Amino acid sequence: MKVFPSPRAAAVYHPGLRLLHWLMAALIFVALPLGVWASLVPRGSQRSEILFFHKSIGMTVLCLVALRIVWRLISGAPAYAEPLGRLTHAAARSAHIGLYALMIAMPVSGYLSSNGAGTVVPWFGLFTFPHLLPKNDTLRIAAGQAHYVFAWTIAFVLAAHLGAVVWHAAIKRDSVLTRMWPGYRPAPPTAKS
Ligand code: HEM
Ligand code: HEM
Known part of the structure; x- marks a missing residue:
């Protein structure tokens, strides 16, 4: 059974995947x-208000990445219009897998450090996520340190991701950005004469 129209015919990601990406x-x-910001302000000032939004957004990312990975596994990726070299292809693939892993690792480590600290994990004031683990200082510190390391890692991988996009769009001038462009609709194939 075909769940989604073939992305290969369009040479762009499925519209749902593009929406989720952006x-x-x-x-x-x-x-x-x-x-x-939350890590810099002293406890007791605006820290809890900032963390209210930070945690709500982070937990949203965790839910969306689960949906996105399932969707991506079902619908696949479009073929590149201009094939990438072997090394470039491997680098792009590793960066993309790394970003998926970090989109899981960031919220999971944040959630676990909040469990360890015994602090609430809200979702925009509508409900709170239950704690899976009891308050525990070792967990708070270890997960907090992991959150910090993942934050630097995602910043580096994202810088490489954005650098690669600019390189493709401005220097190579190929269609890599088009693959992820939100409103792009490929022209229907013209009839052979
Ligand atoms: C996409 C998801 C997330 C991203 C990109 C992200 C990013 C960051 C960054 C850059 C920092 C500052 C560096 C640090 O002190 O670790 C931070 C701090 C923090 N994050 Fe997240 N985070 C995410 C999800 C979450 C979630 C889901 C929670 C909890 C449920 C959370 C809880 C915290 C807390 C409590 C701090 C403050 C740590 C401190 O006081 O030093 N984060 N986050
Ligand atoms: C202005 C910011 C961004 C731009 C211009 C951008 C652009 C792109 C483009 C053009 C692609 C397609 C690359 C290809 O097919 O080889 C892509 C893929 C991807 N991007 Fe971004 N991106 C941005 C931000 C982000 C952020 C913040 C994340 C997550 C942390 C992210 C995660 C990914 C992932 C995981 C893929 C691979 C998609 C897949 O194969 O399923 N991007 N991005």
């Missing part, structure tokens, strides 16, 4: 500075 990119670009 929605999640926006959420992550908001979560990152909020996290840094």
